[in-house]
Amino acid sequence: MRKFLILLAVFLFFTQNFLSAAGTGEKGAKVDPKDKYVSVMAYWGGDEEAGFREVLKAFTAKTGIPYIYEGNRDMGTLLNLRIASGDPPDIAMTSSPGTMARYAKEGVIKALDGSDPILPKDILNKNYSQAWIDLGTVDGKFYGLTVKCNSKSTFWYKPASFKALGVSPPDTFAGLLEIADKYLAAGKTPYSIGGGSTWTLTDWFENIYVRVAGPEKYLKLFVTHEVKWTDPSVVKAFGYFKEIVYPENKLAGGVEGTLSTGFIDGFDVILRKNPGAEMYFEGGFMSSFAEQNFPKLVGGKDYSFFAFPEIDPKWGKPVVGGGDLAIVFEDRPNVRELIRFLASKEANTIWATAKKGAVVSPNKNVPLNVYPVLKGLEAAQVTQAESFVFDGSDLSPSAIGGDAMRIALQNFITDPGKLNGILKTLEAAAERAYK
Amino acid sequence: MIERKNNLYAWLYLLPALILIGGFFIYPVIQTFRLSLYSGLGFNPTRFVGLKNYVQLLTNDKLFVSWFPPSGALFNNVLWLLLYPLGVVGTGLIVAVLSDRVKYEPAIKAVIFLPVMISATAASVIFRFLFSPNPVIGALNAFLVKVVPGFQAVPWLGRASLVNFATIIAAVWIGTGLSMTILSAAYKSIDRGILEAAKIDGANGRQLFWRISLPMMANPISFVSVTAIIASLKVLDLILVMTDGGPRGKSRVIAFTFYQEVFRNHYTGYGSAVAMLMLLLLFPLMVVQIKRLKKEKI
Numbered sequence: 001m002r003k004f005l006i007l008l009a010v011f012l013f014f015t016q017n018f019l020s021a022a023g024t025g026e027k028g029a030k031v032d033p034k035d036k037y038v039s040v041m042a043y044w045g046g047d048e049e050a051g052f053r054e055v056l057k058a059f060t061a062k063t064g065i066p067y068i069y070e071g072n073r074d075m076g077t078l079l080n081l082r083i084a085s086g087d088p089p090d091i092a093m094t095s096s097p098g099t100m101a102r103y104a105k106e107g108v109i110k111a112l113d114g115s116d117p118i119l120p121k122d123i124l125n126k127n128y129s130q131a132w133i134d135l136g137t138v139d140g141k142f143y144g145l146t147v148k149c150n151s152k153s154t155f156w157y158k159p160a161s162f163k164a165l166g167v168s169p170p171d172t173f174a175g176l177l178e179i180a181d182k183y184l185a186a187g188k189t190p191y192s193i194g195g196g197s198t199w200t201l202t203d204w205f206e207n208i209y210v211r212v213a214g215p216e217k218y219l220k221l222f223v224t225h226e227v228k229w230t231d232p233s234v235v236k237a238f239g240y241f242k243e244i245v246y247p248e249n250k251l252a253g254g255v256e257g258t259l260s261t262g263f264i265d266g267f268d269v270i271l272r273k274n275p276g277a278e279m280y281f282e283g284g285f286m287s288s289f290a291e292q293n294f295p296k297l298v299g300g301k302d303y304s305f306f307a308f309p310e311i312d313p314k315w316g317k318p319v320v321g322g323g324d325l326a327i328v329f330e331d332r333p334n335v336r337e338l339i340r341f342l343a344s345k346e347a348n349t350i351w352a353t354a355k356k357g358a359v360v361s362p363n364k365n366v367p368l369n370v371y372p373v374l375k376g377l378e379a380a381q382v383t384q385a386e387s388f389v390f391d392g393s394d395l396s397p398s399a400i401g402g403d404a405m406r407i408a409l410q411n412f413i414t415d416p417g418k419l420n421g422i423l424k425t426l427e428a429a430a431e432r433a434y435k
Numbered sequence: 436m437i438e439r440k441n442n443l444y445a446w447l448y449l450l451p452a453l454i455l456i457g458g459f460f461i462y463p464v465i466q467t468f469r470l471s472l473y474s475g476l477g478f479n480p481t482r483f484v485g486l487k488n489y490v491q492l493l494t495n496d497k498l499f500v501s502w503f504p505p506s507g508a509l510f511n512n513v514l515w516l517l518l519y520p521l522g523v524v525g526t527g528l529i530v531a532v533l534s535d536r537v538k539y540e541p542a543i544k545a546v547i548f549l550p551v552m553i554s555a556t557a558a559s560v561i562f563r564f565l566f567s568p569n570p571v572i573g574a575l576n577a578f579l580v581k582v583v584p585g586f587q588a589v590p591w592l593g594r595a596s597l598v599n600f601a602t603i604i605a606a607v608w609i610g611t612g613l614s615m616t617i618l619s620a621a622y623k624s625i626d627r628g629i630l631e632a633a634k635i636d637g638a639n640g641r642q643l644f645w646r647i648s649l650p651m652m653a654n655p656i657s658f659v660s661v662t663a664i665i666a667s668l669k670v671l672d673l674i675l676v677m678t679d680g681g682p683r684g685k686s687r688v689i690a691f692t693f694y695q696e697v698f699r700n701h702y703t704g705y706g707s708a709v710a711m712l713m714l715l716l717l718f719p720l721m722v723v724q725i726k727r728l729k730k731e732k733i
Contacts, residue, residue, distance in 0.1 A: 402700065
């Protein structure tokens with residue numbers, strides 16, 4: 001028995017040591033003279049982390065201020081815990097404007113444009129268009145600096161095919177429909193839609209809706225549900241979508257083909273040798289699939305994109321997409337240094353040209369020629385955007401954006417005539433979800 | 436006194452099993468039932484709603500069940516319940532009996548058994564390719580377009596009227612191997628003397644099969660059938676990968692609905708109600724199975 005106890009003690013001793021050693025595995029975490037370091041928490045790992053570390057290293061080289069980076073895939077939970085225990089990181093990166101707004105209202109994050117501003121207005125205005133300032137603003141105060149972003153308002157086409165048809169990228173929705181008609185007349189199918197991956201359909205709707213009703217109503221539909229799914233603005237937006245999907249000879253494989261085609265296959269359809277269609281709509285990230293599946297084709301030449309066209313001149317071409325915002329928990333000189341650095345042309349150029357994990361920067365002073373062609377196009381689109389809204393289906397409860405809305409859109413494509421019933425069902429689901 | 440001591444021992448021996456059943460079956464069932472009476476998001480829903488989830492599920496959730504005309508996840512599962520066991524037992528039996536008559540039996544059996552060793556996820560991916568509407572990718576369409584003149588490629592997984600049959604076929608392909616193995620063993624264990632005797636008495640091949648072989652294989656067939664029925668009620672992975680419940684939610688089944696509601700929509704209470712209904716449907720089958728295991732050998 002005594003032997004057993006001794007063994008147990010030894011065992012416990014070692015496991016304790018092992019566990020505590022594992023706990024401090026992160027670089028430099030043992031040292032804790034808090035005001036010396038700037039700590040940043042983000043959910044990035046792998047390439048994304050590597051790209052950001054390049055920026056942080058440049059920051060340390062420039063200012064002599066060391067940093068601590070904490071990467072955690074499940075950051076949301078951890079951040080809440082750290083805030084609750086009074087030990088938040090200095091800066092955190094969030095991909096959710098909703099989370100930022102909640103923290104702002106709870107008073108746990110600092111406004112960056114106070115009387116003694118953490119990030120002076122002139123730096124902000126010099127580097128960012130109004131769309132990005134609006135995105136980081138809660139109740140008139142600026143809280144979130146967008147550090148990277150991506151666009152889901154990219155409409156893919158083949159320049160050679162457009163040339164053969166005698167058209168150029170359309171500026172308006174009517175122009176897009178004209179091109180589709182010309183393709184039909186030429187015996188070709190205009191659109192491919194990866195409607196089997198149902199979220200592609202929500203992206204379609206979001207782009208149309210924000211162009212029909214504007215960013216404010218968009219947020220009211222998806223985030224707060226102040227606008228109901230039976231609202232005339234929604235019906236109107238579906239009307240525009242109908243122009244795309246009806247009659248079904250505009251779609252590669254018709255309705256059923258659309259509903260059984262995944263988002264990558266959908267793009268392949270327009271790129272392969274005997275293309276099933278000529279245009280495809282999905283986010284800027286599609287280029288990476290094209291590179292892998294069609295290594296012989298050249299991005300920007302064989303395939304490229306134009307901005308999802310304008311519907312109502314009042315709203316122009318808002319960009320639907322995603323991004324990460326830096327929010328600040330502690331106001332110290334070193335933290336100010338880093339935030340100002342992150343807003344600078346210098347830092348954003350480093351990040352945009354990082355060896356691994358290069359990003360599209362919302363900073364308008366990053367020269368577009370530092371990007372590969374398609375990334376440069378995407379950067380031009382996001383830096384010049386009149387307004388930027390996050391992917392609405394991601395902002396809404398998952399029972400809506402991840403389920404009911406997708407079924408509704410699939411049903412709509414199958415039978416546009418049943419729109420009223422479809423919207424009623426969707427609204428009923430929404431009433432349950434936003435309760 | 437001795438009896439009491441024996442009783443104590445009996446309980447002691449039963450204890451591990453009781454703890455396992457209690458901890459991993461009875462307690463979760465009670466907890467699931469409790470959850471199914473609440474509404475709200477996540478695993479700690481706070482709003483008690485009584486049987487409202489069940490009412491919503493059975494009267495107002497068209498994706499789960501639409502009574503007239505019958506459609507929805509519940510009826511899709513009925514289709515699975517009818518066709519999957521039939522397919523698995525039927526093809527298993529045919530292969531078991533026919534392969535017994537040829538020389539290269541082991542090779543045939545190995546090929547048929549192969550899918551059993553592939554994970555359902557991988558098999559689903561294979562069938563997704565096979566059924567693709569694009570003849571460049573979809574082998575089935577490519578074949579039909581070549582062979583049948585004027586054939587238009589069919590989106591097997593994109594057409595609501597076909598999608599359930601397509602997924603069931605994939606499942607049968609995966610499941611046949613195991614049923615074939617069991618049924619083949621049963622077929623081989625039939626006393627050849629009996630068959631010889633029948634032959635001498637003038638029975639033809641068909642009579643041999645229907646009157647002698649089949650009745651003598653009744654037990655293993657019913658075992659395979661019940662297992663297949665249970666599998667058909669629980670099917671999820673295959674549908675998740677092959678169609679994700681689509682198109683338009685038309686290939687959803689009960690387990691899929693449960694998964695969708697709990698893990699994607701975070702309606703834990705509502706999803707628990709689905710799980711309770713599923714258990715209710717499975718329970719009689721479990722009883723049948725256990726009873727049979729008790730009194731007969733396979």
